Amino acid sequence: MLNPFETEERRAFQDNVRKFMETEINPHVDEWDEAGAYPHEINEKVCALGVFGFDIPEEYGGLGFDDMHMRKAVGIEMGRSSAGGVMASVGARSIMLKPLSELANDDIKARALPDLLSGKKGGALGITEPGGGSDVANIKTVAHKDGDEWVLNGQKMFITGGMQASYFVIAARTGKSGMGGISLFFVDADTPGFSRTPIDRKMGWWASDTATLYFDDCRVPDAHLMGAENKGFYAIMNNFNFERFLMAAQMTGMSMRLFDDCVAYAQERETFGDKLIAHQVIRHKLADMSARIDAMDAYLNQLGEIINRGEKALAEISKLKFFCSTNLEKNASDAMQIMGGAGYLRGNAVERIYREVKVQAIGGGSEEIMRDLSVRLMGL
Numbered sequence: 294m295l296n297p298f299e300t301e302e303r304r305a306f307q308d309n310v311r312k313f314m315e316t317e318i319n320p321h322v323d324e325w326d327e328a329g330a331y332p333h334e335i336n337e338k339v340c341a342l343g344v345f346g347f348d349i350p351e352e353y354g355g356l357g358f359d360d361m362h363m364r365k366a367v368g369i370e371m372g373r374s375s376a377g378g379v380m381a382s383v384g385a386r387s388i389m390l391k392p393l394s395e396l397a398n399d400d401i402k403a404r405a406l407p408d409l410l411s412g413k414k415g416g417a418l419g420i421t422e423p424g425g426g427s428d429v430a431n432i433k434t435v436a437h438k439d440g441d442e443w444v445l446n447g448q449k450m451f452i453t454g455g456m457q458a459s460y461f462v463i464a465a466r467t468g469k470s471g472m473g474g475i476s477l478f479f480v481d482a483d484t485p486g487f488s489r490t491p492i493d494r495k496m497g498w499w500a501s502d503t504a505t506l507y508f509d510d511c512r513v514p515d516a517h518l519m520g521a522e523n524k525g526f527y528a529i530m531n532n533f534n535f536e537r538f539l540m541a542a543q544m545t546g547m548s549m550r551l552f553d554d555c556v557a558y559a560q561e562r563e564t565f566g567d568k569l570i571a572h573q574v575i576r577h578k579l580a581d582m583s584a585r586i587d588a589m590d591a592y593l594n595q596l597g598e599i600i601n602r603g604e605k606a607l608a609e610i611s612k613l614k615f616f617c618s619t620n621l622e623k624n625a626s627d628a629m630q631i632m633g634g635a636g637y638l639r640g641n642a643v644e645r646i647y648r649e650v651k652v653q654a655i656g657g658g659s660e661e662i663m664r665d666l667s668v669r670l671m672g673l
């Protein structure tokens with residue numbers, strides 16, 4: 294569908310990302326997924342595209358500008374590649390860069406941002422705990438002040454990129470219960486008292502390294518407190534908006550891939566003496582999928598433009614997230630049905646995306662929480 298906000302520069306940026314995915318990522322997705330890992334140099338190659346540098350000054354290796362339409366393009370092409378696990382792991386840095394670049398002190402920024410943006414080192418964001426992820430205001434990991442250090446104790450769970458990350462942004466309780474008692478900390482992976490174990494055997498995102506993190510009297514310098522003490526919750530919520538926008542774009546890209554693959558199949562496959570695509574029931578499924586994709590795409594364009602113009606669009610981002618995950622779920626189901634038994638076999642994008650719908654519907658703010666939040670943000 295025509296994008297009214299497309300420019301030559303945005304088109305060239307997206308084409309470059311797509312070309313990279315088609316040559317460097319797509320041919321290896323099945324192999325890396327089955328292996329449960331991907332080559333480390335992929336981090337550097339993806340980062341070299343400049344896809345994580347939005348809103349970060351050039352002196353730190355960033356792009357020095359922001360553009361939601363280009364952020365959308367990154368998500369679309371990552372989603373279209375169907376390399377969910379690889380992109381989750383490489384992209385884990387993207388969900389900790391905003392608090393890092395906005396709240397960390399200059400020393401930490403000068404040390405960590407160039408490493409993260411060049412892909413030399415990995416980063417991860419630790420909010421979720423074994424006790425729960427939706428109720429962020431109720432986290433249990435604690436940090437108490439001891440002289441000129443903070444001492445962290447607790448656990449974080451489901452942390453994407455957590456096994457290979459060198460740098461972490463961690464939420465911990467520093468004050469009273471509830472949202473007003475949470476702070477953010479920068480933690481180096483080699484800090485004494487920090488350890489991690491992998492979480493394997495996931496439903497999807499097989500190529501990604503997901504970790505449980507442990508903090509046992511883990512001491513970080515006072516300067517590793519990011520932003521004001523007890524104000525971390527607001528930074529977490531602000532950060533979530535960019536993560537959710539990117540996930541929505543990924544889900545749109547995933548839907549585009551589902552559509553393309555099942556159309557290609559339906560044009561080849563014959564049943565009852567005719568091409569599959571000639572049967573009206575199949576054509577109606579394709580019409581439904583295409584209409585949902587257009588709506589997801591248009592919603593992203595509209596919100597991207599509104600945010601570019603300075604609006605926060607908070608309720609709309611929450612609605613966008615569950616709108617995209619519910620539509621992705623329908624698209625994955627329709628695409629799988631069109632492919633029949635062939636779709637059920639491992640080693641094809643439709644099967645992989647079908648398994649990776651739920652992490653999009655749960656991670657980064659579940660559908661239930663997004664519905665609840667959007668209604669609250671509408672003032673109802």
Ligand SMILES: Cc1cc2nc3c(=O)[nH]c(=O)nc-3n(C[C@H](O)[C@H](O)[C@H](O)COP(=O)(O)OP(=O)(O)OC[C@H]3O[C@@H](n4cnc5c(N)ncnc54)[C@H](O)[C@@H]3O)c2cc1C
Pocket residue numbers: 385417418419420421424425426427428450451452453454495498503652655656657658659660661662
């Ligand atoms: C593969 C993967 C990668 C992840 N990566 C990261 C990461 O890098 N960093 C990080 O911090 N977290 C990460 N997460 C965690 C993710 O953000 C959480 O799983 C998510 O926020 C939901 O939290 P939960 O799983 O603890 O579910 P819970 O909070 O226990 O909720 C369980 C279910 O109940 C629903 N629910 C909860 N409260 C209500 C309510 N009040 N009303 C109605 N329904 C409700 C939820 O929507 C959910 O469906 C990841 C998760 C996965 C699966």
